[in-house]
Amino acid sequence: MISFDLPSNTKKTVKFREPTVDDCMAFCDLNIELEERSTTEYLNALQGDNYDDSINWTGDDRRMALWWIFINTHQDLDLTYNYHCQHCDEEHYFNVNMVQLDNTVKTLDRKPVEVVKTLINDELVPITVSPLNGRALQYIEQVHIEALQFDKESSDYAKAVAYMRMLEVVLSFKLANEPLDWEEAIDYRLAIVKGLRQEKEFKPLVAKIKIALQDLEHGLLSDIQEGIINLISPPHYCPNWVEKNEKGEATGNAPSTTLLMRFHSFAFIPNALEV
Numbered sequence: 600m601i602s603f604d605l606p607s608n609t610k611k612t613v614k615f616r617e618p619t620v621d622d623c624m625a626f627c628d629l630n631i632e633l634e635e636r637s638t639t640e641y642l643n644a645l646q647g648d649n650y651d652d653s654i655n656w657t658g659d660d661r662r663m664a665l666w667w668i669f670i671n672t673h674q675d676l677d678l679t680y681n682y683h684c685q686h687c688d689e690e691h692y693f694n695v696n697m698v699q700l701d702n703t704v705k706t707l708d709r710k711p712v713e714v715v716k717t718l719i720n721d722e723l724v725p726i727t728v729s730p731l732n733g734r735a736l737q738y739i740e741q742v743h744i745e746a747l748q749f750d751k752e753s754s755d756y757a758k759a760v761a762y763m764r765m766l767e768v769v770l771s772f773k774l775a776n777e778p779l780d781w782e783e784a785i786d787y788r789l790a791i792v793k794g795l796r797q798e799k800e801f802k803p804l805v806a807k808i809k810i811a812l813q814d815l816e817h818g819l820l821s822d823i824q825e826g827i828i829n830l831i832s833p834p835h836y837c838p839n840w841v842e843k844n845e846k847g848e849a850t851g852n853a854p855s856t857t858l859l860m861r862f863h864s865f866a867f868i869p870n871a872l873e874v
């Protein structure tokens with residue numbers, strides 16, 4: 600069994616079994632547009648009957664779990680990248696061993712929630728900010744699938760993308776007096792957010808959520824921009840850099856580069872039989 604502590608709550612340990620041929624068969628029709636849903640199914644399937652539903656885990660818990668299962672079950676863990684070095688103006692090859700990402704992991708010693716006050720309809724109101732969980736990510740994924748039916752140049756597509764960005768905000772916080780039902784609560788928050796004044800209320804709300812989420816960072820070091828997730832590589836030191844001291848001895852202070860490595864769940868979910 601593979602033991603895994605959730606980075607958002609290290610007191611919670613779950614156990615995964617190793618993926619089998621049967622799992623490969625089960626996920627062979629994995630739809631890349633449904634990677635969040637497949638992630639939930641995969642992480643639950645590997646836990647067996649008494650699973651802790653991964654739909655409630657944060658996106659970072661889920662990504663780290665996929666990575667953790669991967670590094671504990673695969674032999675070849677090197678990914679090769681090449682990049683243009685800003686320091687010596689040459690191309691370098693960089694072998695990233697996936698295990699090395701372990702050095703970038705952050706864990707939280709408190710619940711992944713933060714209460715901040717923000718201006719809503721001229722009143723300072725407390726909101727509870729938390730990272731997007733599996734359920735929120737699946738909801739956004741569904742809206743994305745609906746957006747894909749539109750031509751990418753169309754105004755319908757632009758509106759759907761704007762709605763997705765709005766959902767990322769609305770699904771990142773809760774209000775004290777909102778409906779208990781999850782979807783009704785989204786509609787309630789959406790109606791409030793749509794009525795906010797753009798400069799004085801909406802922008803500060805987004806900024807406060809962003810700062811709170813930075814305080815709550817956990818899991819593998821990553822960068823998320825407009826729904827695109829990149830893992831951040833360990834530093835790679837320029838091999839051509841030779842800095843010398845006054846005696847002409849190399850000092851070894853080579854400048855480093857970190858790379859953004861696009862993250863896709865399906866790269867970590869076995870869905871093809873490697874024979």
Ligand SMILES: [Zn+2]
Nearest residue numbers: 684686687837
């Ligand atoms: Zn270089």
